[in-house]
Amino acid sequence: MQLPESQVAVVEAASADEATSVDALAAATELPPETVTGAVFELEEEGLVAVDERVDETIALTDEGREYADTDLPEIRLYEAALEAGADADPVSMGRVIGASGLEGPQVDIALSNYARKGYGAIEGGEITADPDADPSADAEANALDALAGSEETPIDGVEIDDDTLDQLERRGLLDRSETTVREVTLTERAITELMAGIETAETVGQVTPELLTSGEWQDVEFAEYNVEADAERFEGGKVHILRQTAERVKDVLVGMGFQEMEGPHVDADFWINDCLFMPQDHPARTHWDRFALEQPTHIDELPADLVERVERAHREGVGDDGEGYHSPWDEDFARALALRGHTTSLSTRYLSGEQIGEIEPPARFFSVEKVYRNDTLDPTHLLEFFQIEGWVMAEDLSVRDLMGTFEEFYAQFGITDIEFKPHYNPYTEPSFELFGTHPTTGELVEIGNSGIFREEMLEPLGVECDVMAWGLALERLLMLMYGFEDIRDIHGTLCDLELLRDTEVTY
Numbered sequence: 001m002q003l004p005e006s007q008v009a010v011v012e013a014a015s016a017d018e019a020t021s022v023d024a025l026a027a028a029t030e031l032p033p034e035t036v037t038g039a040v041f042e043l044e045e046e047g048l049v050a051v052d053e054r055v056d057e058t059i060a061l062t063d064e065g066r067e068y069a070d071t072d073l074p075e076i077r078l079y080e081a082a083l084e085a086g087a088d089a090d091p092v093s094m095g096r097v098i099g100a101s102g103l104e105g106p107q108v109d110i111a112l113s114n115y116a117r118k119g120y121g122a123i124e125g126g127e128i129t130a131d132p133d134a135d136p137s138a139d140a141e142a143n144a145l146d147a148l149a150g151s152e153e154t155p156i157d158g159v160e161i162d163d164d165t166l167d168q169l170e171r172r173g174l175l176d177r178s179e180t181t182v183r184e185v186t187l188t189e190r191a192i193t194e195l196m197a198g199i200e201t202a203e204t205v206g207q208v209t210p211e212l213l214t215s216g217e218w219q220d221v222e223f224a225e226y227n228v229e230a231d232a233e234r235f236e237g238g239k240v241h242i243l244r245q246t247a248e249r250v251k252d253v254l255v256g257m258g259f260q261e262m263e264g265p266h267v268d269a270d271f272w273i274n275d276c277l278f279m280p281q282d283h284p285a286r287t288h289w290d291r292f293a294l295e296q297p298t299h300i301d302e303l304p305a306d307l308v309e310r311v312e313r314a315h316r317e318g319v320g321d322d323g324e325g326y327h328s329p330w331d332e333d334f335a336r337a338l339a340l341r342g343h344t345t346s347l348s349t350r351y352l353s354g355e356q357i358g359e360i361e362p363p364a365r366f367f368s369v370e371k372v373y374r375n376d377t378l379d380p381t382h383l384l385e386f387f388q389i390e391g392w393v394m395a396e397d398l399s400v401r402d403l404m405g406t407f408e409e410f411y412a413q414f415g416i417t418d419i420e421f422k423p424h425y426n427p428y429t430e431p432s433f434e435l436f437g438t439h440p441t442t443g444e445l446v447e448i449g450n451s452g453i454f455r456e457e458m459l460e461p462l463g464v465e466c467d468v469m470a471w472g473l474a475l476e477r478l479l480m481l482m483y484g485f486e487d488i489r490d491i492h493g494t495l496c497d498l499e500l501l502r503d504t505e506v507t508y
């Protein structure tokens with residue numbers, strides 16, 4: 001009989017008396033394990049080999065696990081420092097013991113959260129005690145780390161570590177479990193018969209080359225069959241970040257709802273970011289604490305003079321018969337100062353004023369999905385920059401129902417159907433609403449946006465004569481509701497969760 005080269009090599013390397021693993025066959029034939037696996041499947045189908053499959057579980061220490069196998073677990077280092085400081089007799093100040101332990105950064109938290117759990121002592125009111133009877137040499141986790149530190153990977157069947165300890169180490173991120181499928185191959189009777197009769201190598205081609213194509217030889221050769229079920233090496237290809245993918249999806253949804261996209265500068269004059277929004281110049285959000293000012297250049301060159309005059313008048317005198325201005329200072333130089341935009345509503349003011357693309361006639365709908373910058377304190381829901389989904393609708397006679405209906409329609413496209421509204425205040429909208437959604441795993445209400453109907457004091461100076469409803473929604477918060485992660489830093493920055501980014505499916 002004739003067989004392709006790799007199959008002949010496998011048949012010759014395998015035996016009828018003894019099962020041989022794919023790895024051993026790969027070594028013997030000098031073929032890559034994937035090729036051997038493919039050949040083995042083909043041979044099995046031909047009835048030439050029997051394949052025995054089992055799943056082996058192995059465990060391996062993570063880098064952090066290896067580090068503690070070398071230097072001791074942080075809680076043990078804390079216990080030893082506590083003993084040294086006499087905490088087995090009287091409580092000692094925590095600061096002193098931590099200082100003496102040499103623990104630093106996150107290791108301090110790790111030590112503290114495991115210390116009492118493992119009976120090394122107690123921590124209360126800034127003081128630490130050490131239990132004189134605790135015995136670090138009997139620490140099951142430390143002993144397990146030592147036992148595993150010797151090899152890269154250990155088959156789980158061979159280790160004498162109890163399940164609770166293994167689970168605990170896995171939870172602490174000190175140990176990884178993995179599964180591999182081991183295939184063992186034995187020749188069948190039929191293979192022996194064929195071998196005795198003589199097996200020849202059939203010329204097969206594994207890959208189409210330019211030469212095969214140009215010479216026309218491809219028409220005569222026999223191609224090796226692909227086995228799409230064979231195990232292959234996992235390949236982590238590059239991929240568009242889920243935030244970008246979702247931003248694209250949001251844009252598609254809004255375009256589908258009849259919106260046009262706005263664009264404009266990330267660095268802009270306070271005039272467009274704040275003054276045009278009827279934000280008084282002494283508003284707390286306009287202090288240097290909250291904005292990222294520009295050092296070079298500090299000011300925009302030009303602002304439209306007539307618009308500046310109308311905006312200044314609205315600030316000083318208000319708009320309409322009953323209008324009251326802010327009676328607060330207004331200074332053009334202050335309005336010309338440049339900063340990173342804290343919201344993309346600066347794009348809306350540029351467009352609504354007619355400065356960006358000329359006069360806009362109602363009905364009109366505009367949006368942007370762009371980055372904004374705020375000097376916030378970092379926490380699970382705040383970053384210094386995020387993406388805002390800005391939007392507005394200009395039409396005669398808009399009401400709050402139009403606003404709410406638009407949100408329900410928009411969020412429903414992302415499977416979010418339980419939006420809640422809370423009355424809110426913005427200097428530039430009346431009424432105003434904050435939007436909330438429910439986090440899919442924690443059940444907590446998450447603020448996802450801010451919205452309202454632009455007030456006369458804003459629209460009149462911009463020269464807009466009909467109603468405009470508008471909003472700024474946080475793209476990252478939408479992602480939280482869609483994919484259930486709890487910390488925004490899982491998707492941004494150095495602490496991001498690569499597995500989440502790799503495996504999250506963005507569905508259209």
Ligand SMILES: N[C@@H](Cc1ccccc1)C(=O)O
Pocket residue numbers: 342343344345426429450451452470471472473
């Ligand atoms: N600028 C607001 C969002 C908003 C835009 C337009 C109208 C109302 C609210 C914010 O950043 O929170």
